[in-house]
Amino acid sequence: MNALPDSAPGFDQPIAMLKHCHDRIRKQLATLQQLPAHLAAHGADEQARQAAQAVLKYFDQAAPLHHADEEENLVPMLQAVAQGEDAATLAELVPGILQDHDDMDAMWQDLHEQLSAIGAAGGTVLSASTVQQFAERYTSHMEREESRIAPMAKRLFDAAQMAQLGTAMQVRRGILPAPAAGDAVAALRKDYGQDSLNEADVADDPFAQFTAWFEQALAAEVNEPNAMSVATVDADGRPTARIVLVKQFDRRGFTWYTNYASQKGRQLAANPHAALLFFWSELERQVRIEGVVERTSAQESDQYFHSRPLKSRLAAIASEQSAAIASRAALEQCYDAVAMQYGDNPPRPEHWGGFRLVPQRIEFWQGRRSRFHDRIVYALQPDGSWTRQRLQP
Secondary structure, three states: OOOOOOOOOOOOOHHHHHHHHHEEEHHHHHHHHHHHHHHHHOOOOHHHHHHHHHHHHHHHHHHHHHHHHHHHHHHHHHHOOOHHHHHHHHHHHHHHHHHHHHHHHHHHHHHHHHHHHHHOOOOOOOOHHHHHHHHHHHHHHHHHHHHHHHHHHHOOOOHHHHHHHOOOHHOOOOOOOOOHHHHHHHHOOOOOOOOOOOOOOOOOOOHHHHHHHHHHHHHOOOOOOOEEEEEEOOOOOOOOEEEEEEEEEEEEEEEEEEEEOOOHHHHHHHHOEEEEEEEEEOEEEEEEEEEEEOOOOHHHHHHHHHEEEEEEEHHHOOOOOOOOOHHHHHHHHHHHHHHHHHHHOOOOOEEEEEEEEEEEEEEEEEHHEEEEHHHEEEEOOOOEEEEEEOOOO
């Protein structure tokens, strides 16, 4: 393995900079490995004290920054873009890399105490076995990163990602100021690439396609796959959105339950047009659904209401959803009064029930690399059939 020259590459070459850090680590390890024999032969002379101080300075200051470069930037950035064999390689390597960092930090704590005594007060105790274990662990760790992680980064990262990594390394070292909050938000990027969406692969029927994606979200253990945003508009055309949970979907539409006197209930009574959005970030997917909302039958609302936990049923009666109230204590008092009045068998209140959005348009969105996403939309036709076409990202 060819060592880099002493002059460091610039941060515009962040992978080369990380390799240069490895070469500096190797030099410090070589110094450290010579110290036990030197102490045995010469004691804590000036040369030994200077060597101990140099090793201390590097592993106390520079090495933690290098570990942070890998843990907080390099590895997460690779995980965001790696696919197929690259993703499998990362899944194999990353746990061991992170464990190495923890183990090396623990070994360093033992060496730190001994080296501090040598550098400051002329101590002569330095565990040769711990030095050897520390050096061997670091060496194998660096070789694994240089042979497998660094080549992957060079192959997968584009110029913008290299610049992002180099900037993060400079900020960590105080060379560049930390970005302002607004700038940091603007710089947030995740490149998608888990899957694709092709016309030949999607179902002819949008409900069948949604069912397939929903089942995949369940299998992937997506966090609350049934959570969806519901967007409505008020009498002045101003939009409002909130998250609710879909409780049923079939060819009739997408159903959720709520207080009919709530803000969304009042808005839907005045304008039944609405939009739904499912976002499954773990799968890099979203589904946009637009249509007209209708109320479910009283029988359907009764059936779902009585399937809910008792406390949820009591809360539905106690809360005048979206209305102002003086305090949490007042809200709790309303609940207690309802619980005392109805006990274990509260009836469904007339103001509570289901809404069903009957879709007219359903779009399936799959994240792709470089924001060149896949979008396929289904549109309902007057005869009840669905057309399907690709939209540009």
